[in-house]
Amino acid sequence: HRILCVVGARPNFMKMAPVMAALAALPGIEGKLVHTGQHYDVTMNHQYFQALGIAAPDINLEVGSGSHAQQTAQVMRRFEPALDELAPAAVLVVGDVNSTLACALVAAKRGVPVIHVEAGLRSFDRAMPEEINRVLTDQLSDLLFTTEESGRANLLKEGIAEERIHFVGNVMIDTLRLNLPRAVPVGRIAADAGRPGFAAGGHAVLTLHRPANVDDAQVLRRLLETVAQISDRVPVLFPVHPRTRAAIERFGLMPLLDRPAILLLPPLGYLEMLGLMRDARVVLTDSGGIQEETTALGTPCITLRQNTERPITVDEGTNTIAGSDPAVILAAFDSVLAGAGKAGRIPHFWDGRAAERIAFIVRDWLVQR
Ligand code: UD1
Structure with a gap:
C-alpha cells in the first residue's frame, strides 16, 4: 500500500517526520513524500528537513508564493499529475495550510481516500485562512486523527461520522520529545x-x-x-x-x-x-x-x-x-x-507515540478496505 504524504509549509515538516518514520516501520506500507514548495527559502525549508532527518521529498511541486487562490490553484494543478502517476492507496495531509486543503481536494475528486492528521481543531474564526482550510479538509477526509478531545466534538457537530475519528495525540509532540536532547x-x-x-x-x-x-x-x-x-x-x-x-x-x-x-x-x-x-x-x-x-x-x-x-x-x-x-x-x-503563570500539565496522549498509533490505525483501515 502506497501512501502519499504531503508537506508544504514549515509547520508541516515536524508533523510529518514521525508519521513517515512510523509508516516506514510497517511492512507492506510505503510512504512517499510530496513537498508542494509553498515554503521554499532555505531558512523556512531545507534546514528543517536536515534537522528532522526527513529524507528529501520524492517530488517537489515548487509552487512558491502567491495569493491564496493562486497558491491553492497551483498546488492543485501540479499535484494532480503526481497523484495520477503514483496512484497511491491514500493521501495523507497534516495541519491547515493552503497545501493541506489543495491536495486533499485533488485527492477527493480523484476518488483517492484522504487521511487528515491534526483534524478537528477550530478557532471558529473564519477570518483566519487556516480555519477555512481546516473545515474543508475535514469534510473531504475519510480518516481523521485528532490531537485533543475538543476535535471530536467539533467534527461530530459538522456531521463527520464518528467511526472516521480517532483521538491519537499530537505528532508534533512526538518530534519535540525525540529532538529535545539535541535542542x-x-x-x-x-x-x-x-x-x-x-x-x-x-x-x-x-x-x-x-x-x-x-x-x-x-x-x-x-x-x-x-x-x-x-x-x-x-x-x-x-x-x-x-x-x-x-x-x-x-x-x-x-x-x-x-x-x-x-x-x-x-x-x-x-x-x-x-x-x-x-x-x-x-x-x-x-x-x-x-x-x-x-x-x-x-x-x-x-x-x-x-x-x-x-x-x-x-x-x-x-x-x-x-x-x-x-x-x-x-x-x-x-x-x-511574578511567578503566577500557569504551571500546566501535559495533555493526554502527548506522549511521543501519536504517529505510531496513527500508523497502526491506517494499516488496519487499508487492510479492511
Ligand atoms: C503559512 C501558513 C500558516 C503557517 C505559516 C508558518 C497558509 C494559509 N498559512 O503562512 O498557517 O502558520 O505558513 O510559517 O498556508 N515567504 C518567503 N519564503 C518562503 C515562504 C514564504 O519569503 O519560503 C514569504 C512570501 O513573501 C509569502 C509570505 O511569506 O508571500 C507568506 O507565505 P505563505 O506560505 O503564503 O503563508 P505564511 O504566512 O508563511
Whole structure:
C-alpha cells in the first residue's frame, strides 16, 4: 500500500517526520513524500528537513508564493499529475495550510481516500485562512486523527461520522520529545548572532506572522511597542518570519525594534527554536504550533490572538490568550514574571507515540478496505 504524504509549509515538516518514520516501520506500507514548495527559502525549508532527518521529498511541486487562490490553484494543478502517476492507496495531509486543503481536494475528486492528521481543531474564526482550510479538509477526509478531545466534538457537530475519528495525540509532540536532547541552547544562538551573553539572565521569545497581526500597520505598531516595553524587563529574542519582516519594513516600524534588549534573528531551524522555547521565561506568539510546544515544554505562553483552536493548551497547558491589547498582554507578562503563570500539565496522549498509533490505525483501515 502506497501512501502519499504531503508537506508544504514549515509547520508541516515536524508533523510529518514521525508519521513517515512510523509508516516506514510497517511492512507492506510505503510512504512517499510530496513537498508542494509553498515554503521554499532555505531558512523556512531545507534546514528543517536536515534537522528532522526527513529524507528529501520524492517530488517537489515548487509552487512558491502567491495569493491564496493562486497558491491553492497551483498546488492543485501540479499535484494532480503526481497523484495520477503514483496512484497511491491514500493521501495523507497534516495541519491547515493552503497545501493541506489543495491536495486533499485533488485527492477527493480523484476518488483517492484522504487521511487528515491534526483534524478537528477550530478557532471558529473564519477570518483566519487556516480555519477555512481546516473545515474543508475535514469534510473531504475519510480518516481523521485528532490531537485533543475538543476535535471530536467539533467534527461530530459538522456531521463527520464518528467511526472516521480517532483521538491519537499530537505528532508534533512526538518530534519535540525525540529532538529535545539535541535542542540548541539559547546561549549558542545568541553567540552565533554576535551577542554572547544576551540571554544570560533569562529571556523572552517572540514570534509573529499571522495576517491579522502583521498586515495591519496599527495593530503591528501596537504589538511592537508592547514588545519594546517588555524588553525593558526581559531581553527579547525575535526570529522574524519573512512576511513579518516585509511588513515591518513596509510600515517603517524597524526603529521600534532598534533596542539593545531586542535581538532580531532570521527564521530559525527546528533545533534552535526548540532550545529557545525550552530555555525561555516566557514565549509570546501568534503561532498555533508554538502554543502546543510551550505546553509540552512547561514554558509559559502568551498568545497574541483573540482565540485559539487548541483549547487544551489553555485548559490544561501553560497558555494564556491575550489578543493584541497592550494592557492585557502586559498584565499576562507581569503575572508570569511574578511567578503566577500557569504551571500546566501535559495533555493526554502527548506522549511521543501519536504517529505510531496513527500508523497502526491506517494499516488496519487499508487492510479492511
Ligand atoms: C503559512 C501558513 C500558516 C503557517 C505559516 C508558518 C497558509 C494559509 N498559512 O503562512 O498557517 O502558520 O505558513 O510559517 O498556508 N515567504 C518567503 N519564503 C518562503 C515562504 C514564504 O519569503 O519560503 C514569504 C512570501 O513573501 C509569502 C509570505 O511569506 O508571500 C507568506 O507565505 P505563505 O506560505 O503564503 O503563508 P505564511 O504566512 O508563511
